Amino acid sequence: MSLDARALNLVTIEQPGSEKMLRKKADPVHFPLSKEDKDLIAAMKEKLLAIGGVGLAAPQVNYSRQIIVIYIAENAAALRDDAEPQPLHVLINARYTPLTKKHKINDFEGCFSVKNKAGKVPRYETIRLVYEDENGQRHDKVVHGFYARVVQHEIDHTEGLLIVDRLTADCIQGTPEQMMELRRSTLAPEKKALYDQIVTAQQIAASKE
Ligand code: NI
Numbered sequence: 006m007s008l009d010a011r012a013l014n015l016v017t018i019e020q021p022g023s024e025k026m027l028r029k030k031a032d033p034v035h036f037p038l039s040k041e042d043k044d045l046i047a048a049m050k051e052k053l054l055a056i057g058g059v060g061l062a063a064p065q066v067n068y069s070r071q072i073i074v075i076y077i078a079e080n081a082a083a084l085r086d087d088a089e090p091q092p093l094h095v096l097i098n099a100r101y102t103p104l105t106k107k108h109k110i111n112d113f114e115g116c117f118s119v120k121n122k123a124g125k126v127p128r129y130e131t132i133r134l135v136y137e138d139e140n141g142q143r144h145d146k147v148v149h150g151f152y153a154r155v156v157q158h159e160i161d162h163t164e165g166l167l168i169v170d171r172l173t174a175d176c177i178q179g180t181p182e183q184m185m186e187l188r189r190s191t192l193a194p195e196k197k198a199l200y201d202q203i204v205t206a207q208q209i210a211a212s213k214e
Contacts, residue, residue, distance in 0.1 A: 073162070077091040085150075100134075116168050189201075
């Protein structure tokens with residue numbers, strides 16, 4: 006059976022029955038990759054580009070696999086502090102350990118798996134990231150800033166954790182609409198225009214889903 010991006014449906018915690026997949030630790034992936042895992046990775050890459058996000062983890066499309074795809078486009082990076090564009094790439098069996106234990110930074114995050122809440126999520130600024138790529142090659146590196154934030158968000162998905170678990174009572178939070186408005190209001194005029202472009206593109210993508 007072939008699997009393309011159209012066959013992948015995003016699941017949310019608000020959907021009855023979907024919380025189980027989103028709330029459990031995903032299964033590890035073995036090498037060499039199976040045909041099923043290769044097909045899933047290809048479909049997840051397509052899906053991430055289609056929805057205009059920066060990251061996607063397999064449980065979000067209802068597969069219990071420790072597979073993450075990340076793509077940080079230039080315009081997404083331009084909106085954030087301490088962010089660099091990242092090509093489309095795959096993290097398998099990824100783990101992280103904080104290198105800045107006391108130092109967490111709160112910044113806006115939303116999630117395709119959480120329809121009703123967004124907010125400024127605390128994340129470690131610098132982490133040690135260990136993962137395998139699609140060829141089974143092990144990577145062990147120190148990453149920081151926005152990329153480290155995205156990695157922590159996506160690894161959380163493979164651990165069964167969501168932004169609602171990370172948003173403590175003292176965090177700024179609200180509906181995605183409220184948080185989008187708040188985030189927009191903090192941006193410089195030239196970044197507002199860029200933000201509007203990205204939001205419009207995501208809304209168009211969502212309407213096609
Ligand atoms: Ni998410």
